[in-house]
Amino acid sequence: MSEFSHMNQQGRAKMVDITEKQTTHRTAKARSSIFVSDTIHDKIVDQSIEKGDVLSVGQIAGVMGAKQTANVIPMCHPLPLSGVDIQFTWKKASEGYELIFTVTVKTKGSTGVEMEALTAASITALTIYDMCKALDKGMVIGQTYLIEKTGGKSGDYHREDESE
Template sequence: MTELTHFNEQGRAKMVDVSEKNETVRTAKAKSAVSLNNDIYQQIKDGTNKKGDVLAVAQVAGIMAAKNTAQVIPMCHPLSLSGVDIEFQWNVDQGHNHFEVLIFATVKTKGPTGVEMEALTAASAAALTIYDMCKAAGKEMVIGPTLLLEKTGGKSGDYSRS
């Protein structure tokens, strides 16, 4: 039977003690997406959104979110991050009226616990920021899916989504 690590002897939530774990280099890469209409796509590409450079602001939001993950996800440990990178790619099929911005967040640390939650939080915050900056032009945007693509380091070893 699997031991539940986030519960104390009384069955109440606790933050796992990682003080005995080895510090190793750990990385994680997560992905999210925002589907949007042609008008919003053009605003972002042309830099004509009234709130400013959508992807630049989303990039900063993703970095800030990674750095502050422990403040919004209750059982996450505060981590000293070595690096955070947010990248964007377009998935566009104008013939089928499909416009999607893909968000990739890569986070790195050297420590006793991994950075999967930091990468997922960064990708999510970047997606939410895109929505926030573009909602005046249309609220039909769809966020997601958000998922872990890969992680390295730690006791559980490396992971890569097929």
């Protein structure tokens, strides 16, 4: 009835059957960011935010988010993740700073980890916002996107406009 892989014969949502898919090493790298004021930047760098070490808490939340992806994205398969890493970089912006975070997720499995990487990036951004909102609610979460993925039947993907 439907050409969509997540629809059954009755046109209703289903989790795709990956039973016959080959197990391969799979990676995904995603990026997001948050724009903050000079004051928030300085307090994060000095680790003087009242709630604690913003980057450490953001990193832990991102890792937890990757591990919980199947619980919040309905059609995602629960995956045994073999690694999650989050790297932070500051960039001066026209007003304040942009905190950029790059998430790398790895597994050996039958389906990819793109959603885990994107979820981790999103959760990291939301956690940093939460940690700093008492100082300024005007922070802006930037674009969240997939940089690359490897492994699987569809092959590798590398975002063309991404310079690392």
